[in-house]
Amino acid sequence: MSHFIVVRLISILLLILAETRAFAQTVFTHRVPEAYVSAIPSYEVSILKLALDKTIDEYGPYEFRAAPAINVTRAVQSIKTNAFPNYLASFGYNEDYNTAEMDYVRFPIDLGVLSYRTCFAPKTMLDKLAKVKTLDELRKFSVGQGRYWIDSDILRNNGFTVTEVDPYSALFKMTAAHRFDLFCRGLNEIKEEYDRWGTIEGLGYDRHLLIYYPMPIFFYTNSSNKEAIARVNKGLRKAYADGSLMALWREKHQASLDFAALKKRKLFRLENPFVKSIDFDYTKYFYKLDTEKPSL
Secondary structure, three states: OOHHHHHHHHHHHHHHHHHHHHHOOEEEEEOOEHHHOOOOOOHHHHHHHHHHHOOHHHHOOEEEEEOOOEOHHHHHHHHHOOOOOOEEEEEEOOHHHOOOOEEEOOOOOOOOHHHEEEEEEEHHHHHHHOOOOOHHHHOOOOEEEEOOOHHHHHHHHOOOOEEEEOOOOHHHHHHHOOOOOEEEEEOOOHHHHHHHHOOOOOEEEOOOEEEEOOOOEEEEEEOOOHHHHHHHHHHHHHHHHHOHHHHHHHHHHHHHHHHHOHHHOEEEEOOOHHHOOOOOOHHHHOOOOOOOOOEO
16 A cells, blocks of 8 residues: 555545544433423523533533433432433532532522522511511521421521421422412512412512521532533633623523512521631622621
């Protein structure tokens, strides 16, 4: 075989390999939370796609897949077992997730909006809630939460009585039936949930209280997915720097913030002892809400 033919064959092979790489797509699998099975892409899905789009030039094209809709416990197990390719799921920071099998992208994807809570309550309790002035008075009201949500531990640590319920959808009916006094939801969640569940007989929505405890939301994945972590991290920071992340944030959350009417509320700050192990300054990305002077 002549030298020319060998060189020609090598050139063709290199061209084929280059084209193969060019068309190869990295698969990313996103979680569909049990609470938000909707035809409209959630903020978490949209921001993940934004981060991947921002990094196509460096990392190449990708294929986006949805995993089955599952609750938090099963999602965590799917991450630990690496059940889906580059599976990413968004959760509030939880020290229990600091395991050899799990890691997270170090950027608070919701810019801290989940840290602020307004509450559903039985309609019969709304007048009493409107008179609450101190944190000690607030602690007298019982709270409903989803089973295994980190919020339950946070609230108990702050002196609240908490009832855990599964499935998530039952919490609205149980609140209406006064099985507990409060069911508090993040500012990013409240309007969608009010539109969906607010007509349940006996279910009210408190317009007086605003509860805060730091709750950064991160994308978690299997710790072996190091390139996926690096890519999403870089994409989120690029989107934050160029303003596209904030534009998406406002598109998804502004209506809910307006619905909550924050300036008319009394703010109560609680401690979250479970964020102390976070190893970077996540708070510098938090959106600062214009509220009344907090009650400490």
